[in-house]
Amino acid sequence: MKRERLIYLPLGGAGEIGMNAYVYGWGAPGKERLILVDMGVTFPDMDNAPGVEVIMPDITWLEERVSRLEAIFITHAHEDHIGALGHLWPKLKARVYARKFTSAIGRLKLEELGLPGDAITTVAARPEVVEAGPFRVQFVPLSHSIPESAALIIDTPGGRIVHSGDFKLDRDPVVGEAWDDALWQQIAEEAPVKALMCDSTNVFSTHPGRSESTLAGPLAELIGRAQGMFVATTFGSNVARLRTLAEAAAAAGRTVCVMGRSMKRMLAVAQETGVMTAFPRTVSPEEALEIPRASLMLLVTGSQGERRAAAAALSRGKYLGHEMKAGDTFLFSSRTIPGNEKEVFRIWNALSAIGVRVVDDEGGLYHVSGHANRPDLEHVHRLLLPDMLIPMHGEHRHLSEHVRIATEAGIAAQVAVNGMMVDLTGEVPAVVEYVDTGRLYLDGSVLIGALDGVIRNRIRMALNGHVLATVILDESDEPMGEPWIELMGLTPLGRGGRDLAETMENELAEWMNRATRKVLKDDGRIEDDIRRIVRQVAVEEIGKKPEVTVVVSRLVAE
Amino acid sequence: MKRERLIYLPLGGAGEIGMNAYVYGWGAPGKERLILVDMGVTFPDMDNAPGVEVIMPDITWLEERVSRLEAIFITHAHEDHIGALGHLWPKLKARVYARKFTSAIGRLKLEELGLPGDAITTVAARPEVVEAGPFRVQFVPLSHSIPESAALIIDTPGGRIVHSGDFKLDRDPVVGEAWDDALWQQIAEEAPVKALMCDSTNVFSTHPGRSESTLAGPLAELIGRAQGMFVATTFGSNVARLRTLAEAAAAAGRTVCVMGRSMKRMLAVAQETGVMTAFPRTVSPEEALEIPRASLMLLVTGSQGERRAAAAALSRGKYLGHEMKAGDTFLFSSRTIPGNEKEVFRIWNALSAIGVRVVDDEGGLYHVSGHANRPDLEHVHRLLLPDMLIPMHGEHRHLSEHVRIATEAGIAAQVAVNGMMVDLTGEVPAVVEYVDTGRLYLDGSVLIGALDGVIRNRIRMALNGHVLATVILDESDEPMGEPWIELMGLTPLGRGGRDLAETMENELAEWMNRATRKVLKDDGRIEDDIRRIVRQVAVEEIGKKPEVTVVVSRLVAE
Structure with a gap:
């Protein structure tokens, strides 16, 4: 038997930001026992996937080896880590492990799709250990922008792996556990860290990250000064931010009303699971109608400009009976994710036209990131002193920059994008195999492959328009009537105002008159000629x- | 006869950044003599206008009053100011005035479309005056990011208007005329400025703008230090930047090769018209193949990630025989326009995967904006002391912020978006009429209206897919054969792997069997039922x- 090995294989999330899915394996080559970390989605846009609901990793490789899959671990409840659970779990049916808050969100996702919520086992933080085949896994609390984010310590016969998940170094995170240098030092001393798989999102941010708690002062001041109604949007899952905003509102004598399903769900789960205990009293949108505008704060979804969310709805007019007016304030307590600028500015412009004062993060005054910046990453490298570092959660440019700084610090680092299987057994990471990966689209209620051609055809119709030509032939291949044209997404009039469909029909009728029996017998020839x-x-x-x-x-x- | 009045009417560019087109008029209401300033385009995206080449203002209002149109003035040769000339001029056929460089670009545009280049008259800078009906217009040179940008002084019986065009306060612009406080002071002293129509693009940038000349040092250092091939991209029309880059290359012993049609055209016109005299020697892409990589600099188009431009082509592999390799450097000497981030990062990631070092503007070290920042705008307000200010060249949020700062400085300011006709005759600007405006799309070779439904249908096909259903009936309304389905942009398989088209055909066949003669006689009913x-x-x-x-x-x- 061949020597056993420790492998790492990203199926999603490496070479992109989104749809995280990372496989670890231990065993003889081709016979490794496997675990999967995270099952995330990414979001489509008109350029790449028009009409698609969400995008998730193609996990065919894992499906084909599902008998070797020991367990699934979810680091936290952001959509790019848990969003594919309901769609992909039926293909794997392995036991899922997560911390309490994440479990609760995951169960809702499974149950919505008629799947068993009890497929998820809730795990306490370290020192609790999940045994999964040759793996011993612990959840280590760390700070991010959602409750109970966790790194995983994955102990294997080949050594200790730290899978960072998404994190920042927040020593005062408002909700949840603070970053703890001593804890991480202890982890590194307990067993040397063979490999660190590390969040790379903010590797280009050169200043140290700032704590969630730094926002309380500026937000309280902004809200305290505001006239009229105050509306704030942020990521629905950033429960700490919601609390800071709500407390600032309460301090300013405002009553809080939460609008938007995802935000309400996150708040409810945070309270039910006990991860957040104190939160100011909130009222329903109907009750809020009775409260004077200047005594009200709306917390709304849609910080990325999503057209169906509450922020966009309010920018278009009345929403649940509420309407913004001149003199009101609207705050984006959020960062605009690249690609969403137009949608966010659409809201801003619409509110500006009403006379609403719009405030954005103003360079960090009203928003901080949930990811570790470059100096923070370097601090973690020094704390853990891993033998190897494999950056994850980043586009190629983030991964290669992260490798660069790790290499400069003397760590053996390697860019591994989706599909690159890395052998971690030796002194340095070694790419040993390239695995086919890709994307699955949830289109309506159906999963389709990104390369099936379905979406490509939609994009082509959007760019070029669609012409339908019909011809009818009798049993002796004689045309019955003339060819017929329908246009979709094309101007009806051509040059000089000529009817486009008619011009086509005339040309086709002429062709048909000239066409030989041999051509008219052959559907393929007919189609080619007509096209x-x-x-x-x-x-x-x-x-x-x-x-x-x-x-x-x-x-x-x- | 009613009292004569001075009016301003933006048809494009106010409430958006792009497709500038501004009308001024003097005369009795409804009989004003008119001039048009600028005829620009804006660029489509998949979300709003898939497949469209360019977008331009709907100038129907002006077409219907073309007998009153005295002249067209073009402030500078950026696409958002001149791009629609070839497409819209045939609707107006008025004489066009521009400075030499802008004229040359404009003539090329007209002649490409088979129109007479001599429709454009070249005008020298102030003190030359163009008389156009009641208007006396002077071109005042100012600095921007293209040669010979100009503000217009528009003297009317109702007073002096300054139309800023696009500008920045650059006292050392490398190419072209520097900003000149004394000149503008003189202009304001010569005749009081009744109204300033002012660029608002950078009103949210709170630091003073920086000069083009500040880039020479950092660029020379960056290029001097680089190993391997050096590739730089910037806006093709930024001739000053091209010169700074080329001079830094020459100083570092590198030969310059320019790739990309638009950039070559701009350089050629700048040299032919004499606006730029000195430029280092360049070689063709073929000649460049003979030069060692470390002695070469490529200047390429595509700073916004445009898929067909040189930068994107180089990121995908060989282009004109040249190929980037590990250790080379690629510089974005440009800012990413919001909305283009994904395309720009696609190039960055592809180059990163090759091992190319990618450098972006790094917070202003390698790029400066061509527009005046807030303190610069405030400086201009103080210099000109206009009675009124109407902000232009901005989204609503820019315009309203610009109004806010002008109002604080005691100037009567008014937001006027496309279609708002403003009477400037009195003490303060007064909105007197709302005019229908809109967008025209150049789709292929045809102009279509944004609201014609053509593009809406394309977007719908992209989001929802397209089903074609055909049925054939004989002269007594009897179905001949069964209904036939074709799918485009839809998955062929439904639930449980059932063939989707077949399922539809079966349902339709059943419906047809049940359908009464009355239904089958009625095409409308058939279509509704089948749909x-x-x-x-x-x-x-x-x-x-x-x-x-x-x-x-x-x-x-x-």
């Missing part, structure tokens, strides 16, 4: 090359 | 509500 003629006319008349669907109907005498 | 059934099946099988096109063919005996 070519339709495109020629379109290029001449409107300068576009549309998608063309040809329907050849052959009527058989009955 | 409803197709959507029902789709919702059940795949959870989507597709677009449906129904083709009912009725065969007539011949």
Whole structure:
């Protein structure tokens, strides 16, 4: 038997920010026992995946080896770590482990899809240990921007791995456990850290990260000074921020009303699970209508400009009976994720047109990041002194920058993007295999592969328009009537105001008159010829090359 | 006759950044003689206008009053100010005035579309005056990020207007004329400024703007230190930047090669028109292949991540024989315009994967903006002391912030977005009319209205997919064969792996069997029923509500 080895294989989240899914394995090559860490989603956009609900990693590799899968661990309840649980768990059906708050969110996700919530086992923080085949796993609390985020300590026969999850060095995180240098020192002393898999999101931020608690003062001042109604948006899962905002509102004599399903759910779960005990009294949107505007604060979803969320709805007019007016204040207590600028500015502009004062994070005064910045990462490298470092949770540029700083600190570091299997057994990380990975789209209620061509065709229709051509032939291959054209997403008029469909039909009728029996017998030839003629006319008349669907109907005498 | 008045009417560029087009008028209400300043485009994206080439203002209002149009003035040769010239000029056919460099670019644009280049008259800078009906217009040179940008002084019987165009306060702009306080003081003293129409792009930038010349040192140092090939991208029209980059390259012993049509055109025009005299020697891409990589600098287009431009091509592999390698450097000497982040990061990540060192503007070290920041705007307000200020060139949030700071300085300021006609005759600006405005899309070679429904249908196909259903009936309304389904942009398999098209066909066949003669006589009823059934099946099988096109063919005996 071959020597046993310790492997790491990202299936999602490495080379991108989103849809995290990382596999670890121990055993003889090809026979490793496996665990999966996180099952996240990423969000589609019109450029890449129009009409798609969410995107998740293609876990075919793992499905094919599911008999070797010991367990699934979820580090925290952000969508990019837990969002695919309901969609992908049925393919794996392994036991899922998570801390209490994360479990509660995960159970809701499973149950919504008719799956058994008790597939998730709630685990206490270290020193509790989950035994999963050759792996001994502990959840170590750390601070992030959601309650109960955790790093994993994964002890294996090949050594100790620290999987950082998403984290920041917050010594006063408002809700949840503070970062604790002594704890991490102890972890590193207990057993040397063979490999650190480390969050890379903020590797380009060169200043030390700031604590969630630094926001309380500026927010209290801003809210205290405000006239009229005050509306604030932030990420619904940032329960600590919600509490800071709500406490500042209460201190200013304002009553708090929470709007938006995801935010209400997070707050409810945080209170039910006991991760957050104190929170100012809130009222329902209906009750809020009875409260004078200047004594009210709305906490709303939609900080990224999501069109269906409360923030966008309020920018368009009345929402649940509430309406913003000149002199009110709207606060983005959030950062705009790259790619969402247009949507966020759409809200800002609409509110500006009403006369609302819009305040954004103002360079950190009203928002702090949930991820460790470069100096914080370097601090963690020094604390843990890992033999190896594999950056994760980043685009390629983040991963390679993280490798650069680790290498400079004398750590053997390696960029590993989705599909790169890394052998951690030796002194340095070694890429040993490239595994096919990809993306699955949840489209409506169906999972489709990113490369199935379905979405590619939608993008093509959006760019080029769609022409439908129908011809009918009888049993002796004689045309019955003339070809018929329907346009979708194309201007009806070509050059000089000529009817585009008619011009196409005329050209097709001429072609049909000339077509030989041999051509008319052959559906493939007919389709090719019609497509070519339709495109020629379109290029001449409107300068576009549309998608063309040809329907050849052959009527058989009955 | 009613009292004559001085009016201002933005048709594009106010309430958005892009497609600038501003009308001024003097005369009796409804009989004003008019001029148009700028004819710009804006760029589409997949969210709003998939497949569209460029977007321009709908100038129907002006077309309907074209007999009153005296002239068109173009402030500078950026696409958002001149890009629509070739497309919209045929609707107006008025004489166009611009400075030499702008004229040259404009002529190329007209001639490319088979229009007469001599429609443009080249005008020298102030003191030359263009007389256009009641308007006396002077071009005043100022610094921006393209040669020969100009403000317009528009003297009217109702007073002096200053139309700022795009500008910054650059006292050492490398190419072109420096900002000159004394000149502007003189302009304000010569005749009091009734109204200032002012660039608002950078009103949220609270630090004073920096000069183009400050980049020379940092760029020379960066390029001097670099190993391997050096590739830099910036806006092709920023001729000053190109010169600074090329000079830094030459000083470091590197030969310069320019790649990308738009950049080459701008450089050529700058040299032909004499606005830029000195520029280091350049070589063609073929000649550059003979030069050692470490002695080469490529200047490339595509700083916004445009997929077809040189930067993106180089990030994907070989381009014109050149290929980036580990150890090379790639510089974004540019700012990423909000909305383009994903495309820019795609290039960065691809280069990072090759091992190229990617450098961005690093907070201003390698790029400065071409627009005046807030303190610069305030300086200009104080210099010109206008009675009124109407902010332009900004989204609503920029315009209203600009109004706020002007109002605080005691200037009568007014937000006027596209379509708001402002009467400037009195003491304060007064909105007197709302004019229908909108957007025109150049789609292929055809201009279509934004509200024509063509693009809306494309977006719907992209989001929902497209189903084609065909049925054939004979002359006595009897179905011939069964209904036929084609899918485009939809998964072929529904729940449990059932064939989606087949399921739809079966349902439609059943419906057809049950359908009464009355229904089958009525194309509208057939289409409605088929659409409803197709959507029902789709919702059940795949959870989507597709677009449906129904083709009912009725065969007539011949």
